[in-house]
Amino acid sequence: MDCLVIGAGPAGLTAAVYLARFRRTVTVVDGGASRASWIPVSHNLVGFPEGLSGDALLDRLRVQATRYGAVIQPGTVSALSALPEGGFEATVSGASLRVPRVLLATGGLDVEPELPGVRNAVRRGLVRYCPICDAFEVIGQKVALIAFGRCRVKEALLLRGYTADLTVLTLGRAMEMPDDERRTLHEAGIAIDETPVAALSVEGDRIAAWHMQDGTERRYDTIYSALGTRIRSGLALGLGAAADEDGALLVDRHQRTGVDGLYAAGDVVGGLSQVSVASGHAAIAANDINRSLPFPRPERAS
Numbered sequence: 001m002d003c004l005v006i007g008a009g010p011a012g013l014t015a016a017v018y019l020a021r022f023r024r025t026v027t028v029v030d031g032g033a034s035r036a037s038w039i040p041v042s043h044n045l046v047g048f049p050e051g052l053s054g055d056a057l058l059d060r061l062r063v064q065a066t067r068y069g070a071v072i073q074p075g076t077v078s079a080l081s082a083l084p085e086g087g088f089e090a091t092v093s094g095a096s097l098r099v100p101r102v103l104l105a106t107g108g109l110d111v112e113p114e115l116p117g118v119r120n121a122v123r124r125g126l127v128r129y130c131p132i133c134d135a136f137e138v139i140g141q142k143v144a145l146i147a148f149g150r151c152r153v154k155e156a157l158l159l160r161g162y163t164a165d166l167t168v169l170t171l172g173r174a175m176e177m178p179d180d181e182r183r184t185l186h187e188a189g190i191a192i193d194e195t196p197v198a199a200l201s202v203e204g205d206r207i208a209a210w211h212m213q214d215g216t217e218r219r220y221d222t223i224y225s226a227l228g229t230r231i232r233s234g235l236a237l238g239l240g241a242a243a244d245e246d247g248a249l250l251v252d253r254h255q256r257t258g259v260d261g262l263y264a265a266g267d268v269v270g271g272l273s274q275v276s277v278a279s280g281h282a283a284i285a286a287n288d289i290n291r292s293l294p295f296p297r298p299e300r301a302s
């Protein structure tokens with residue numbers, strides 16, 4: 001095998017398409033928890049003007065990658081070590097394999113707000129995680145942005161471009177926000193509501209009303225949650241790769257981590273968490289991986 005790709009989200013599958021078309025033997029091992037599979041319908045995937053669900057996108061990418069010979073295998077890579085002679089040994093669902101190049105495309109996991117039925121609400125677009133992706137779909141709605149701890153001013157200001165009725169809900173938790181940022185939100189007409197929530201009224205699978213501890217009630221059309229992402233970069237960190245304060249991997253312009261032969265693409269790398277960015281990273285990484293390996297064995301002319 002020329003390359004092991006860890007993760008079959010948009011990044012890993014795009015890399016598989018490129019590597020297989022470079023005539024490289026590539027196996028993609030996947031734990032089956034792509035962030036993309038949470039996308040109900042995306043309207044910012046270029047080339048799909050009518051929108052496309054995340055699952056449909058992943059299906060298409062899997063078909064395309066396997067058409068050129070990539071192998072996609074369900075499982076988890078639980079350990080990765082660098083070999084003294086170069087290359088890596090990976091433990092894949094208990095078995096070990098050796099490979100000269102590894103592309104880490106393991107993505108991240110959104111921190112879920114503690115709300116009843118939150119997963120179903122995300123699938124229906126009632127709770128959203130990514131204003132860059134889908135704020136266009138909530139223009140003019142009454143929107144709450146759940147945020148506490150480290151401030152999320154950027155997300156709030158982005159959303160303000162789509163609705164004048166925007167509240168940052170801290171659910172009674174502390175907001176670590178310097179005074180100047182608080183002032184910025186105030187001047188933008190964004191309310192900050194730090195009242196603790198006492199109870200929620202749920203109708204079907206949506207939150208109809210928020211009952212606050214001070215006896216008041218709130219109603220919103222759409223909830224955004226900005227509690228951050230847990231980056232799945234542990235395998236690379238264990239090999240000594242560098243990361244930012246959130247755990248997102250630092251890479252060079254060829255998507256190389258500081259560990260020889262180890263590349264990273266998609267949400268596991270810091271920056272904009274978008275399908276288009278994940279695909280771009282993957283194309284760059286695959287190109288460099290191909291260049292770094294000996295020529296593939298030529299076919300005999302028939």
Ligand SMILES: Cc1cc2nc3c(=O)[nH]c(=O)nc-3n(C[C@H](O)[C@H](O)[C@H](O)COP(=O)(O)OP(=O)(O)OC[C@H]3O[C@@H](n4cnc5c(N)ncnc54)[C@H](O)[C@@H]3O)c2cc1C
Nearest residue numbers: 007009010011031032033034035036042077107266267275
């Ligand atoms: C609700 C929601 C809506 C979104 N909407 C949009 C949108 O409209 N447009 C847009 O561009 N982006 C959107 N995004 C963001 C987009 O989904 C991500 O940017 C994209 O999925 C990142 O791709 P990735 O391949 O880096 O990671 P992922 O898609 O998260 O895939 C990573 C894969 O790696 C696997 N993995 C992790 N660790 C291991 C391991 N040790 N062994 C084996 N496998 C492993 C995981 O199981 C997973 O399948 C949305 C995200 C969410 C949550």
